[in-house]
Each structure stands twice: as C-alpha cells, then as structure tokens.
Amino acid sequence: MRIIIMGCGRVGAGLAKALVQEGHQVTVVDADGASFARLGHDFPGALVVGTGIDEEVLRRAGIEQADAFVAVTNWDNTNVMAAQVAREIFGVRRVVCRVYDPGREEFYRALGLETICPTLWGVNRIREILGG
C-alpha cells in the first residue's frame, strides 16, 4: 500500500518504520524537518516538510495516488481537518486520525471519520489494571 503519515512524532515515526518493514511504500509529512531524525538515517520512505492541512503539501506527498492516510500530529484540529481533506477532497479510501479530546473524537467518529482516542484507551486500560 501507498501510505502517507502526517506527523513524525513518536507514534508517526514508529508507525512509519513498522510499515516500511512490512513492505509498504511510506511518505512522512511534518511541518518540522528536524522531527525526521526520529526515523533514523536509513529510513527508505519519502519525506515532505510542510503542514498537512495545505492541499499543495498533500499533493507533493502524493496524496492523489495514496491508498491510506494517517493523521497523527499533536494537534487534534489539524488531524481532523487533514483527514477530512484526504477523504473528501482527494478520495483516499483508508483514513485514520488521532484525536486526544474524547468529546471531539466522539463527534468526528459520528461524522464518519475513522478515529482513535489514546486518552480513552489510557483511561480504560488503567481502570482495568486497577481492577475497577
């Protein structure tokens, strides 16, 4: 699959490295070029510096040919906007976005986005561990 990952933090970089190992063609987009250091010097995928809510940046990253788009910057609103642009404007089939705020996550899930909320996962997992 051709996969674009927006946001090269710990999750974005970790995901990118795992996906290239599985043989996927990965492009990583981040507004801060220094964050690509997390990928290591031998990362075989493509790197694009820019914000993922800019149509031109997404085009440069090859969104028109992408099979999947993952939005994992640290900003919920950037993620949900980029995810909607990928889905509605460019028609990318698989789009996943991370939303920290449970309220917004629930809202955008109801609107049809595929979202993940690490906050809720953390809360529920800790409750489980505590035997709650």
Added chain:
Amino acid sequence: MYIIVVGGGKVGYYLAKSLLEQGHEVLVIEQDPRRCATLADELGASVLRGDGCEVATMAEAGMGRAGLVIAVTGGDEDNLVVCQVARHKFSVGRTIARINNPKNERIFRRLGIDVTVSSTEVILSQIEQAIPAQSLAHLLTLRGVGVSFVELEVPAASPAVGRPLRDLGVPDDCVFPLVIRGGKTAIIPYGDTVLEPGDQVIAVTSEASEETLRHILYGPQAGSQPSVSG
C-alpha cells in the same frame, strides 16, 4: 441575537465590539487569560476562558441557543472544527469561519461551512484593483456556475487596439457587455467596436477562458499572471 465569537484576538475584539454596539448579545471564547481580562474590561463583553474547540466549553457557552457562531482564531483548522461542531453537535443555524490560507475556502465549502472570510483574499483583490495593468480584477464571481465578472484595462501596446472586437478571437463563453472610455463614457460594444488604449473592459467570462482573455488584451507575454491574482 445571541452570537458566540471564538477567538479574542484583534479580529475577535473589534467584531465583538461592533456586534455589541448593534445590540446583540455577545459571548467571546478565548484561551489566553490576559486577553480575556482585556475583553471583559474594555468591552464589557461576556468572556468565557477556555478552548473554543472543546465540546465541553461550547456546551458551557450555551452554544445550543446561539443564532450565529463566528470562528476567528488564527488557525484555519481550529476555525473549521469550531464551525463543524457548532453546526452538527449544537445545531447552530449559521456559522462563519475566518480563513487565513485563501486556498482553504474551497475546502471549507466542501466540508459544509456556509460562509468563509479571508482577509488575505480581500487584500489580494484590493491589490488587483489597484494595479489594473496586465491584471484582471474580479468584480464578482458566481461560484456555482463558474462565471466571473472581470475588469481589464487596455494597455497602449495591447494587440487588441485598433481591431474590431469580432476579429479578436474572443472565446464563445466570454462576452464584453460594457466598455468604459476615458473613465466616463459607457459603450455597449458590438462586433465592430474598436478598443482604444486606456479603455476599461468589463467582461463576463468562464473561469476556463480567463487566460485566453488575458492573452487577447495583454498579448502572449502576459501568459503568466503576476502573483497578485493568486
């Protein structure tokens, strides 16, 4: 009307001030505590300190009874989220978003935001009108049908000068309803009308023919438009 303004920067401040003067009930949502204090002290506006993109803050602001929500933060993505949540979660009838990147206007429209305001776009169109040479000022754009009313000024060196309009090769989806000569005489042109240097030509054209129109009036070297037209 109860109006919620999200973002208490300069735009939010003056907007809230004007709306209060018009007699509206206004609430400003702003994150920065110092801006909140300024807004409350100077405007007497109701101010809620918080993240206007959070559902809980919106509920606290009474978004459900707002007749209008205006998102004027400096981040296009934040303004998008405010408007989407206001509209779909709180059923606000009307939302207005400020956009900073003019290219986001199309995206916002596709994502269901009724009205967008782009200060960048407003300034660009002012520049277009201030620099008529070689440019094509958009007077009015009918988005739904892809047609624009534009204004062009005929330069002295225009290849169109001295030839009747019918010989200029104007595309079928482009017409000239009006030519203004010497800044005061209005001419309704026909096929045998001959353009003179300095004429202001008002044209109705499809978006696709704008480039051809520019070539006809400014010559082929005008092919790449100065960046002011965006």
